[in-house]
Amino acid sequence: MRAWKFCLRLSLVIWLGxxxxxxxxxxxxxxTSPLPEAIEADVSAxxxxxxxxxxxxxxxxxxxVENSRQPSAEAGTYDIIIVVEGTSIPHVVRRKSNLGxxxxxxxxxxxxxxxxYYAIASTRPIQDIAEPPILTQNQIGFEHVRMVKSGSGRTxxxxxxxxxxxxxxxxxxxxxxxxxxQSDYAVAFVGRSLxxxxxxxxxxxxxxxxxxxxxxxxxGMLLGEYKSEVTLARAGIERFLYDVAYRHGLLYSxxxxxxxxxxxxxxxxAFRRE
Amino acid sequence: xxxYLPIAELxxxxxxxxxxGCMVGFLSGLxxxxxxxxxxxxxxxxxxxxxxxxxxxxxHIVATSVSGAVTQYRRNNVDLKMxxxxxxxxxxxxxxxxxxxxxLRKAGLFDVTVSLTYVIFLxxxxxxxLIESINTWRHxxxxxxxxxxxxxxxxxxxxxxxxxxxxxxxxxxxxIPPAIIGMFVGFMAAxxxxxxxxxxxxxxxxxxxxxxxxxxxxxxxQILFVAxxxxxxxxxxxxSVDIILAALxxxxxxxxxxxxAMSARKFKGEELRGLLAALVLMVxxxxxxxxxxxxxxxxxxxxxxxxx
Numbered sequence: 001m002r003a004w005k006f007c008l009r010l011s012l013v014i015w016l017g018x019x020x021x022x023x024x025x026x027x028x029x030x031x032t033s034p035l036p037e038a039i040e041a042d043v044s045a046x047x048x049x050x051x052x053x054x055x056x057x058x059x060x061x062x063x064x065v066e067n068s069r070q071p072s073a074e075a076g077t078y079d080i081i082i083v084v085e086g087t088s089i090p091h092v093v094r095r096k097s098n099l100g101x102x103x104x105x106x107x108x109x110x111x112x113x114x115x116x117y118y119a120i121a122s123t124r125p126i127q128d129i130a131e132p133p134i135l136t137q138n139q140i141g142f143e144h145v146r147m148v149k150s151g152s153g154r155t156x157x158x159x160x161x162x163x164x165x166x167x168x169x170x171x172x173x174x175x176x177x178x179x180x181x182q183s184d185y186a187v188a189f190v191g192r193s194l195x196x197x198x199x200x201x202x203x204x205x206x207x208x209x210x211x212x213x214x215x216x217x218x219x220g221m222l223l224g225e226y227k228s229e230v231t232l233a234r235a236g237i238e239r240f241l242y243d244v245a246y247r248h249g250l251l252y253s254x255x256x257x258x259x260x261x262x263x264x265x266x267x268x269x270a271f272r273r274e
Numbered sequence: 275x276x277x278y279l280p281i282a283e284l285x286x287x288x289x290x291x292x293x294x295g296c297m298v299g300f301l302s303g304l305x306x307x308x309x310x311x312x313x314x315x316x317x318x319x320x321x322x323x324x325x326x327x328x329x330x331x332x333x334h335i336v337a338t339s340v341s342g343a344v345t346q347y348r349r350n351n352v353d354l355k356m357x358x359x360x361x362x363x364x365x366x367x368x369x370x371x372x373x374x375x376x377x378l379r380k381a382g383l384f385d386v387t388v389s390l391t392y393v394i395f396l397x398x399x400x401x402x403x404l405i406e407s408i409n410t411w412r413h414x415x416x417x418x419x420x421x422x423x424x425x426x427x428x429x430x431x432x433x434x435x436x437x438x439x440x441x442x443x444x445x446x447x448x449x450i451p452p453a454i455i456g457m458f459v460g461f462m463a464a465x466x467x468x469x470x471x472x473x474x475x476x477x478x479x480x481x482x483x484x485x486x487x488x489x490x491x492x493x494x495x496q497i498l499f500v501a502x503x504x505x506x507x508x509x510x511x512x513x514s515v516d517i518i519l520a521a522l523x524x525x526x527x528x529x530x531x532x533x534x535a536m537s538a539r540k541f542k543g544e545e546l547r548g549l550l551a552a553l554v555l556m557v558x559x560x561x562x563x564x565x566x567x568x569x570x571x572x573x574x575x576x577x578x579x580x581x582x
Contacts, residue, residue, distance in 0.1 A: 051278065052518075053276070053277070054285060055285050056285075089577050090577065091576065091578055092576060092578045093573060093574075094574055094575065095572050096572045096573075096574075097572070098568075101566060102386065103564075103566070103568070103569055104386035105385055105386070105574075110578060150578075169573035169575070170575060172571075203285045204283065206283060207283055237280075238278060238280045239280075241280040241517055242280045245281060245513055245515075246513060249509055249511075249513065250506070252509055253506040253508075255517070256520055257502055259517075259520070259521065259524065260333050260337035260340065260505070260520065260524055261336060261337070261340050263340075263524045263525065263527075263528045264337040264340025264341035264342075264524075265340060265341070265344060266528070267341045267528035267529060267532050268340070268342075268344035268345050269344075271532040271536070
């Protein structure tokens with residue numbers, strides 16, 4: 001009975017102590033103007049080597065909110081958006097229409113640059129995090145991916161509505177190929193200031209530099225951003241073959257022909273005795 | 275088991291592509307065609323970028339046609355003289371074809387031209403071969419003998435100059451028709467990205483009236499050189515030949531080609547032609563279907579070739 005009372009009293013004391021501390025913290029925060037929040041982030045691997053056994057990879061993006069005022073990991077004071085973009089490659093997008101009963105490409109738009117890969121992860125849906133102008137300005141989200149229309153070409157589309165249709169088609173086709181990925185709620189805080197997410201890099205990603213950008217928001221305001229990059233590079237036999245193919249095209253082609261002829265002859269002679 | 279392709283920039287399943295190479299090699303050995311008209315669409319279907327699929331199938335055709343041509347040569351079934359005349363025409367046709375491809379691309383009409391040529395040529399050739407093989411088969415069933423060709427059918431061809439003796443084919447005829455056929459095949463090969471076997475075989479049988487035994491070997495001989503040229507051009511100009519992918523397809527292909535060549539002996543000529551005709555017609559119908567039926571996705575895209 002006495003022990004039970006003691007326990008109750010002890011827990012009351014502890015509880016009061018916590019409440020008092022929280023009060024003190026709030027009061028202190030109000031008195032001296034709070035330090036502005038900033039963001040620091042990094043990626044788990046700066047270099048990824050693409051070798052014969054490459055079947056895609058995963059990049060962990062993590063970081064911290066400096067001077068976090070968030071009371072807990074679940075409080076949701078801050079929003080994080082992480083965008084990882086692949087190298088820009090010129091693309092041509094074609095649209096079919098029916099001409100005399102046959103479906104053929106009748107219109108095309110050339111893009112001088114559009115990201116070959118675009119992954120976006122956030123603490124919640126991006127339209128809930130910030131207003132469209134901010135997202136547009138920072139090229140956050142599929143509707144705001146930077147696509148530069150090329151000036152050249154004959155069958156060019158100039159109508160804005162038409163152009164939007166081509167843009168949507170790019171996003172749709174890239175999503176189908178697994179190269180444009182969006183995951184809401186994928187970024188999670190693991191403490192008052194520490195957050196992390198895992199970005200999936202599919203095996204068909206074009207090789208080059210991936211630019212990672214991390215944005216910190218509070219109540220729709222962009223407080224800070226941080227950049228990092230991951231370099232995907234061929235290594236070993238992949239690198240050797242690629243270099244030979246691009247630098248010594250004739251030698252490479254003769255190598256392929258030699259291999260093909262040798263294999264053909266070998267099999268013809270191997271089966272001869274049967 | 276996956277392996278990463280350095281040029282195509284994606285990993286592929288090793289057993290799947292060995293099997294694909296073997297299957298196409300089998301058909302190649304069986305019918306004496308390169309099999310490009312099957313291999314290229316199948317590779318694209320399996321996710322290989324179209325440019326790499328076209329370039330790499332040329333390398334596969336080199337291997338299977340060497341394998342088949344050597345086997346046929348040993349059986350004395352290759353008419354080198356006829357093949358040489360056709361190749362001379364083929365080289366000219368390829369050059370014209372490459373230029374035509376450039377002009378069609380410029381006009382944005384390339385895709386539809388390829389589809390239409392596939393439908394028209396595969397359709398016409400397939401139908402004619404099917405009818406002929408069924409007739410021959412029926413005739414053989416009823417009389418038990420081989421259909422004799424009528425004499426005096428060569429009135430027009432017989433009048434042409436530059437007559438040559440093609441001993442292996444037991445023909446004495448002008449070099450112009452085989453050269454023109456070769457030229458046409460070279461032209462088609464450049465446009466369609468195939469060796470042209472499905473076209474050259476019926477042309478040799480029905481237009482040149484070469485003995486069936488010599489046709490398969492001679493066409494493989496011609497296809498071999500067209501494919502070597504195509505492989506080199508594709509690798510040097512377009513960087514679109516993937517050596518790892520080629521190695522997978524070839525390894526499966528040469529085995530398949532030998533099995534095909536052995537199986538071919540178990541069939542009669544008209545039966546083989548009938549089967550090839552059915553296969554050719556199937557591909558033609560598939561392409562026609564895509565051309566006519568409303569596609570679910572109207573858009574398509576690809577990387578833009580930056581000319582250096």
